[in-house]
Amino acid sequence: MEKLPKLTIPVIVGVILLIILVAKSSVTISSGHAGVLYQTFGNGVVTDEPPLGEGFHIIAPWNKVFVYEVRQQELSEKMQVLSSNGLEIKLDASAWYQPVPKDVAKLHQEKGEDYLQRVIQPAIRSAARSVVGRYTPEQLYSTKRDAIQEEIFEETKKILDKQYVQLNEILVRDVTLPPTIKDAIERKLRQEQESLEYEFRLEKATKEAQKVRIEAQGKADANAILSASLTDKILQDKGIDATLELAKSQNAKVVVVGSGDSGLPLILGNN
Structure with missing residues (x-):
């Protein structure tokens, strides 16, 4: 076997060192991420320049890059907290957050x-x-879920805005009460619903009765006005008109003039 040329080994070693150097001097930032540069022989973390963006970068081999995801991320939290009256409440919530890209360093x-x-x-x-802690279990169970979700978001955001983290949303997925408290609240809600339904039926019946009374009073008033306006003369005139109309019909009849109690004609034998 022939001996390798004297320069072959140094060349091979040099190539290997060059590959290691390039590997140490390059970094690729994935999409949705940012790189924080740390200068070993400088001032440490570089905060006075923008972070390294997506793509390929060449750095000094003795420096380091810390990669952070700057896309929106989700944190799920299951917590046990106390209501205003000291009862333990289980809260299941999610937070949507992301580091502020320009402040990631x-x-x-x-x-x-x-x-x-x-x-x-x-x-x-x-x-x-x-x-x-500001609400009772009943409020948390029925009417205040949206309110506590918004309030938790606002209070958390105040804290994180000073910590270089952007909070996008807080979602309260579930509020779990102690079983005995939950059952008591549900019974109370059912009773309130039944009471409201009874009041509705009672109000409806009262309005129906009032409507009937108004209609009856209207009819009574109309009859009273009609009775007051009818005189004997008007009744006689109406009777004469009716007799004349009946006399025109083709049916056989006998008309006795002036034989009625009021002096109106009597019609006999109408077939």
Whole structure:
């Protein structure tokens, strides 16, 4: 076997070192991410320049890049908090959040890569305890879910806006009460519903009775007005008109003039 030329081994070693150097000097940032540059022989985390954006970058081999996802992310939290009267409430909520891209270097420098556990979770839990503690279990169960969701969002956002994290939404998926409290609330709600239904039927019946009384009074008033306006002369005139009309019919009849109690004609034998 022939010996390798004297320059072959140094060339091979040089190529290997060059590959390692290139590998150490390059970084690729994926979509939806940003890179925080750390200068080993400089001032550490670079905060006075924008973070490294998506794509391929060349850096000094002795420096480091910490990659952060800056897209919207979701955190699911199951918490146990106390209501205004001291009862334990289980809250199931989600938070939509993302690091502020331009401040990701400060986030890395001050909070670190585990900022989720250091900042976001404590903020949400603190806000949830504060907000839920203002309401009774009945309010939480029936009418205040949207309100507590909005209030938890506002209180959490105030905290995170100072921590280089953008909070987009808080969603309260479920509020679980102790079974005995839940059953008592449901019974009360059913009773209230039945009471409202009874009041509705009673009001409807009262209005129907009032309508009948008004109609009856109207008829009585009409009859009274009609009776007051009818005189003997008017009745006689109406009787004569009716007799004349009947006399025109083809049916056989006998008309006795002036034989009625009021002097009106009598018609006999009408077939």
